[in-house]
Amino acid sequence: MRRARRILAATVTLAVAGTTLTGCFEEPSPHDAVRDFLVGWQSEDYDLAAGRTDGDVATVRTALSDAKLELDAASFRFKIKSVTVNGDESKADFHAEVDLGENNPLWEYDGMLPLHLVDGTWKVRWSPSVLHPQLKEGQRFAVDTETKSRQPVVDRAGDPLQSDTTLYVVGVYPSKLADQAEDVVARLSEITGYAQDRLLSRIRSSPPDKFVQLVTFGRKLYLSKKSKLEAIPGIETQPQPQPVDPDAPKQIVGSVSALTPETEQKLGGPQRAGDSVGRSGLQAAYQDYLTGSTQTKVITLDLKTGKEVAQLKEWPGRQNVSVKTTIDRAIQASAEQAVADTETSALVAVQRDTGEIRAVATKGLSQEKDALAGKFAAGTAFSIVAADALIKGGVSPKQRLACPQERTVGGARFVHAGQFTGVTPSATFQENFAKGCVTALASLARRVTAADLAKSAQAFGVGQPWRLPLKSFSGSLSALTSDADKARAIAGQNVEVSPLSMALVAAAVSSGTWRPPVLVTDPKSPDPAAEVEPAAQPAPVPIDPKVRTALTAMMRAGAIGTPAQAGRSKVYGVTATAGSQQTWFVGWQGDVAIAVLAKNYNAGAVAGSFFAGLQNSS
Structure with a gap:
């Protein structure tokens, strides 16, 4: 198809070239001979071209035809530069463009046609050098190519x-x-x-x-x-x-x-x-x-x-x-091991202070389409982002909140399914956050504005136009026009996120700054022919220090006593629900932040296995 397009382009050019070569000359002169020879060569009318030379017609026809084969050329195009006459002798200088096809470069060179009068008619004095100044008798063209082995x-x-x-x-x-x-x-x-x-x-x-x-x-x-x-x-x-x-x-x-x-x-x-x-x-x-x-x-x-x-x-x-990625083999191995016993799960690990992706592992899901670009309900994992707006709005982590089995906010009904126990009727915001009590969290909808929730979502990367060389999804937050909408947002019911976007949320709390993801550090763009630098990544967004301090304590509380923490060094995070079958763990240990999405499995247990494997490999 590519080759066909090139030939078509050459045909269109030929029409223009034919006009250029024929429009300004009058007999008697060498110009018609020059025109006919070059047009015949360009259009593969080799009899026309050969008839304008003093050589054997069959010999010239074969030489022109062979030149195209020997160069594997898609097309020839010519432009006359000058024609000079000196008595019975003439010389035409021309510029040649040879499309070598097969996505090879365009070969350009300058040639010369010597002409002389034969019985009153101008003829091109035939020799192989007519085709190219350096081509001699007993020689032919050839194209020597060398492919390069694939880099890793x-x-x-x-x-x-x-x-x-x-x-x-x-x-x-x-x-x-x-x-x-x-x-x-x-x-x-x-x-x-x-x-x-x-x-x-x-x-x-x-x-x-x-x-x-x-x-x-x-x-x-x-x-x-x-x-x-x-x-x-x-x-x-x-x-x-x-x-x-x-x-x-x-x-x-x-x-x-x-x-x-x-x-x-x-x-x-x-x-x-x-x-x-x-x-x-x-x-x-x-x-x-x-x-x-x-x-x-x-x-x-x-x-x-x-x-x-x-x-x-x-x-x-x-x-x-070679293409250099940010993948870390040891971290990747721990991630692979952590999801191995699940049926459906995804784990993304990022470096907390750079946003560099260290590992992507899945079981029953696609690493690109789901782990990086999947659109999943955030559930109560989004309370991390909502807490940023709530704390800025004056809600204290120590504020007491009831956690009933059911609650209605602005006409929207919320049910605490009871997967997580240990929430007392008068638990604090921090405790309800740690245990994922959706009814308690939804009750805070009137304590925050829609604009502040949207602002916090943006600050934590939700909806940000980051760029990766593979498909990815930064998240989306529905329009918030009522208390019910705000309550659903705090509970993560009208928010879609990917495991990658939630890993970056954890990294933001851990490091104090949200950063866009990075998967490849070199080359800078997938397109080597790009003439401009790729669009800039979204700028890092610092987290309010007071909010970060509060969220760090809340996420530490969220990890204590869970499978994510058991028997290991300090782990921070929350285990959250998003529907009856889907769970999240979003948190970090050391300088590695993760998000785990699991179906019909405790995401915190996957996180615990990951952190254990990471600890053992270090």
Whole structure:
């Protein structure tokens, strides 16, 4: 498809070029000969071009046709720079633009057409140098390409987050094919689905003694086609280890596959046969960085020896680089272990004072679509954010609040399901917060304004336009137009959050500043072709010191006596409900803040397992 678009563009340009080449000349002069030759070459009307030379028509026609094949060119475009006449001799200087196709660069050079009068008619004096000043008799063009091995996605220490897997690159040495090239590509096309003309042009444009990579297979597909491939004369297979087998967090790192005809057309990037293609996660987001771009040289070859004579142009290609993430292997391992015994859960861990994501682990959920970008009811976990507005509004953590089984606020009914016990009828705000008494928390709706709740939500990142290279969700708070709406917000019933957004809430309380998330530290943007810096991240937001002091004490109380704390160093957090089956734990230990979402399982127990594993690994 990419190639087709280029050819179409060239055709449109040709119409313009034809007008340019024909509009300003009158007979008798060399201009018509120059025009017809270049238009014929550009439009592949080689008989027209050859007829304007003094050479053998068949020889010139073949030379022009071969030049296109030897360069694997999608199109030629020409512009006349000047035409001078000196008696019976003339010279036309022209500028050439050759689209080398396959997402290769545009090759530009200046050429010269010598002309002379033959029986009163201007003719281009034919020689190979008409095609390019450095092309001589007994030589041909060739395009020498070099693909670069895929670079790895690495953790924060620079260690690869994937291991090598062998891919199988099938190709040929053109010099060994003799006259069998067309038969070889026909049979290979039938097996692989690649277009015959594309395979053939790659072979014909390459140096004869160089291995031409044509098709890449994964192990399973290669083994299924191995016998058919081996039956094609001239076909050779080169196993190539590439870093494509992801380690944890597998879905964040992403999967990689061999290049196929479908992905080659879809990507339209610097990929060529022999490359691997990121299909998901960071492998897909940073595909162009991990693969770089193909090194390309236009050269001339000696027809007898096949050796390089001259290099006409070189493009070194963009250097491919590894992608450095913020993932910590030890923390990731603890996260994986913590969710292993659950059926449905997600755990996100972040560095409290940077927002850097240290681990993403899930069971029965997607690491990207759910842990980073999921939209889940916040439940009473949102009381952390609501407490910021309430404390600023004058509500003391020591204020006594009743925790009835049921309560109605502004017409909205709230039920304390009783999953958490130990709340006395006259418990404090801190105690009700720690135990997640939804009826007590909802009763505070009249003590805070809708604007203040929204302001606190924004300060803790809810709805902030942060950016990550993968899909993510910062949360959303519904419009608050009544006491009932405010009560639902305090109870987290009209608030949606992701595990990532709640981990950042915990990090904000722990460090004293909310910060946006960071997953990749280098490169700065997934797009290597970006001409401008990516949009700035939201600015860090400091938490009011008095509020932070109160919230720290409240979250310490929330962790004491829970599975998250049992037998371990100081843990801070709250275990919360969001419906009958979903629980949250949002908190921290040391400099690692986490959010755990679990269904039909105690999220605090998952957090406790995580902190235990982390403590044992340190």
